[in-house]
Amino acid sequence: MPGNAKGRGRERAARPVTTPGDIQGKEAPSGGLTYRDAGVDIDAKMRAIQRIRLIARGTFKKGVLTEIGSFGGLYDLTAAGPFRRPVLVSSTDGVGTKLKVAIQTGNHKTVGMDLVNHCINDILVQGAMPLFFLDYIAMGKLEGEVMLEVISGLARACRDSGCALIGGETAEMPDFYKSGEYDLAGFIVGVVEREHVIDGSRIASGDVLIGLPSSGLHTNGYSLARKVFFERRSLKPDSRVAELGRSVAEELLQVHRSYLPVLRGLVPTGALYGMAHITGGGFTDNIPRILPRGLSARVDLGTWPVLPVFQYLQREGRVGDEEMFRTFNMGIGMVLVVPLHREGEVVSHLDKMGEKHYRIGEIVRGNRRVILAQGNPAEPARAGAAP
Numbered sequence: 001m002p003g004n005a006k007g008r009g010r011e012r013a014a015r016p017v018t019t020p021g022d023i024q025g026k027e028a029p030s031g032g033l034t035y036r037d038a039g040v041d042i043d044a045k046m047r048a049i050q051r052i053r054l055i056a057r058g059t060f061k062k063g064v065l066t067e068i069g070s071f072g073g074l075y076d077l078t079a080a081g082p083f084r085r086p087v088l089v090s091s092t093d094g095v096g097t098k099l100k101v102a103i104q105t106g107n108h109k110t111v112g113m114d115l116v117n118h119c120i121n122d123i124l125v126q127g128a129m130p131l132f133f134l135d136y137i138a139m140g141k142l143e144g145e146v147m148l149e150v151i152s153g154l155a156r157a158c159r160d161s162g163c164a165l166i167g168g169e170t171a172e173m174p175d176f177y178k179s180g181e182y183d184l185a186g187f188i189v190g191v192v193e194r195e196h197v198i199d200g201s202r203i204a205s206g207d208v209l210i211g212l213p214s215s216g217l218h219t220n221g222y223s224l225a226r227k228v229f230f231e232r233r234s235l236k237p238d239s240r241v242a243e244l245g246r247s248v249a250e251e252l253l254q255v256h257r258s259y260l261p262v263l264r265g266l267v268p269t270g271a272l273y274g275m276a277h278i279t280g281g282g283f284t285d286n287i288p289r290i291l292p293r294g295l296s297a298r299v300d301l302g303t304w305p306v307l308p309v310f311q312y313l314q315r316e317g318r319v320g321d322e323e324m325f326r327t328f329n330m331g332i333g334m335v336l337v338v339p340l341h342r343e344g345e346v347v348s349h350l351d352k353m354g355e356k357h358y359r360i361g362e363i364v365r366g367n368r369r370v371i372l373a374q375g376n377p378a379e380p381a382r383a384g385a386a387p
Contacts, residue, residue: 039174112153128190140177214333296366300375
């Protein structure tokens with residue numbers, strides 16, 4: 001693709017990379033164009049990649065067989081553990097227009113964490129533990145420090161979860177993105193024992209829904225949120241909003257939390273019949289994805305404390321309830337489906353982990369949809385919740 005450095009990526013040659021001065025041949029004719037003239041600086045990119053290697057290497061663990069820069073990342077699956085019937089689970093996602101806020105503020109330190117944690121949650125709902133992660137960064141003009149901030153965030157989240165940042169691709173695309181703009185996507189692979197796969201097939205009427213709190217918007221609903229804050233209210237990223245207790249940027253850049261530390265110990269027990277990561281599509285579109293035919297989920301409104309940011313967005317944007325629940329997570333980032341007879345076991349585990357949790361509804365007969373019903377004031381799940 002003209003003007004795109006993709007394909008050079010983060011390759012590592014079998015011998016040292018040559019510089020233009022090392023190549024024997026005729027000199028470029030006077031006035032001849034170079035790739036740099038077209039807006040792509042390969043030398044700057046290679047310098048940045050050398051620094052990236054050091055950052056990524058800090059996430060490596062047993063099983064990683066290649067350095068950053070190979071054409072493909074190699075991972076020895078036997079290093080993942082003594083699985084009898086290992087199943088690989090993969091997922092891919094992006095950060096979306098949350099990147100616009102990062103670009104506006106010049107704060108690129110957390111979007112990499114958002115991406116990794118989002119992808120971890122997506123495979124966690126099927127019971128998978130992360131093995132390795134790859135990223136894709138596309139920029140209008142390569143800005144080394146911005147790229148390093150983003151990748152440092154990726155690496156931090158990978159280290160926290162025991163996931164190896166095994167490779168990636170950096171594309172400089174001056175005719176596609178404006179200078180200062182970039183896009184970010186990620187790809188994750190995890191593993192789960194076949195008998196521990198969570199696929200929703202055991203879900204039945206009468207099972208309870210337990211909600212775990214989010215840290216904010218996570219990575220969805222940002223186009224609407226930005227419209228409310230920056231267009232309707234004419235606020236700036238550094239504008240402080242009293243009812244939020246922080247600035248707009250601080251609120252919008254809250255890190256998408258990972259639920260792996262809290263739920264890792266519950267997966268092998270079989271007590272989780274289903275999990276739904278509440279991302280794009282909110283409650284309305286995500287919970288039905290795990291429901292067997294003939295079942296619906298009744299979500300009892302008022303059974304958990306809705307975060308102030310969602311109350312603000314609904315009021316200032318005059319957004320209806322149904323639209324809110326289809327766009328945002330409303331303060332619940334992960335929904336667990338648990339059989340009634342094992343609710344106490346799950347709640348006890350969450351309490352020990354210091355995780356707040358709320359019984360937010362139950363599974364009922366229906367046609368794979370979410371029924372929003374008026375519930376009781378916010379209460380913890382039956383056996384109590386962490387303060």
